[in-house]
Amino acid sequence: MKKILSVKDLSVNFETYKAEVQAVRKVSFDLHEEETLAIVGESGSGKSVTAQSIMRLIPMPPGKFVSGSIEFNGEDLIEKSEKQMESIRGKEIGMIFQDPMTSLNPTMTIGKQIAEGLIKHQNMSKKEAHLRGVELLKLVGIPNPEKRIKQYPHEFSGGMRQRAMIAIALACNPKILIADEPTTALDVTIQAQILDLMKGLQKETGTAIILITHDLGVVANAAHRVAVMYGGKIVETGSVDEIFYNPRHPYTWGLLGSMPKLDNHDEELKAIPGSPPDLSDPPQGCPFAARCPYAMKACSTQMPEYFELSETQKTACWLLDERAPKVEPPEFVNVGGLKVNG
């Protein structure tokens, strides 16, 4: 499949009064046509900043690009002017946000909010945009679209708003859809509906999706490939099967291990001890070294290279070096993986 987006060595910093926070540090990944790439990680791992950098939605200042490139259609998005970005946002790359309760303008009808992009990017008349809006609402499964399109966001339920949000993001048939925790604010039954909707739309339109989430259940359900982020870095990336069945990074083990299991009532929920690193003064070596039960001397002084385990799986961990002791993932990880997929 063709590569559509290529992020290379992206670093994004934020100026604060205290220090410069290095939110994203040398992140690289590719996105192919018609695939869903999940970026997982805990809060503060840099996943949202990465996504918003692609859209150039990071307010600058305080944010700034320190290095790297975001190649889309053979052009570097970082080099684009604000005016040029306006014709990419919404048209080439659409975005869905976490909280559908706050991400729609409360004083504008749903129809107008959908039409705006169509009028701007596809030179539609108001009437054409309205008709297309009705079609889009029908597409995302909103019943009674002719009536609904004239309503305001507060007349929609949470799940319906997220559907409307998806309709807005997909209005101009973007090549990439960035979904920043699209199901986090919804309850579980609605989550499944929204994920199914996104999967179905992807099949129809061929849009590539970047799915940002901290929910491994969502990943297993919707993604083709996964990038695990920690401390502003991608520590492991691979296909869904590789990440769930053959994870090689201790942080991925921790993530998989900390998922609750339905069949085990006695066991306490497993947490990864410690807290994420302070990114205003990030550790020299592997960001996970301080919390890693397998940490070696080298881990805290030198950031490991990516070890290519297969064509798709790359893991940044010194345990994979031939000089390191052989460590097998703990038992519970595999159990967790099986449960999620099966």
Add this chain to the structure above:
Amino acid sequence: MVNYILKRIGYIALSLFLIISATFFLMQAAPGSPFASERKMTPAIEEQMIEAYGLNDPIHEQYITYVVNSLTFDFGPSFKFVGQEVMDIILRSFPYSLVLGLEAVFIAIGFGVLLGVFAALKHNRFGDYTAMIIAVMGISVPSFIMATILQYIFAFKLEMFSVARMESFSDTILPAIALATTPLAFIARLMRSSMLDVLSSDYIKTAKSKGMSQRIVTYKHGLRNALLPVISYMGPLVAGILTGSFIIEQIFGIPGLGSEFVTSITNRDYTVIMGTTVFYSVILLVSILIVDLIYGIVDPRIKLVAKGGGK
């Protein structure tokens, strides 16, 4: 909608009744008499005066007569200015306050919103600090100082306007500015904080992610939502400004309602006090109703239904 307005008018009538009753009995309770400051009158003359104005009738009769007459906007004759009806005094002085007030309201809202939006867009930069220094000065400098400064610069030094006269439109400009300064500064600060709030909200990010330009994001998506707190502040503001500021009217020699109100209090001119109070209340209640109606139009989340007082 019609039901809602009817219901609101009902509330207004009820509020007015309570206000009329409260002022009436407070006036009765206040010591002194409208004729106390006159030259010494013979008891016989004073007795006749009191009788003529019906002040000897039992309280409840006076009260009922007053409430009934109020319904037809007849507040009786002035005690102090012989031969003048209270309504004449109000109708004579209110137009000045109205013109002045409307000018001041437009200045305050127009420039206040402008200054606030400007400050929000230049957040934490030079423009923001400048705008907020102006706003803080506007709030802290009392209007009478502002009035004197304006008179000194524009009337005395530059001779662009008259110092105190009320004949043509140009005479209303200085007092309107002086009257507008404080609310303008207040609106600017309100607007700035609400605009900053709105600009950092999620739906602004959504609008940006659709490829909307900064201008459309700010004005089409931001401004309307940011205006809501300003609109709710407008009810009391408009009523206060329309009925005039006593101090400003004194300084610029304007025969407006504000000065009539204060003079009537020092004179114990019962009927004028009550008439102006009731008139002020009507304006306040009506402008609050209008503001609520505007609010309902601007913010679709607020439904104007008769149930539950409209919220």
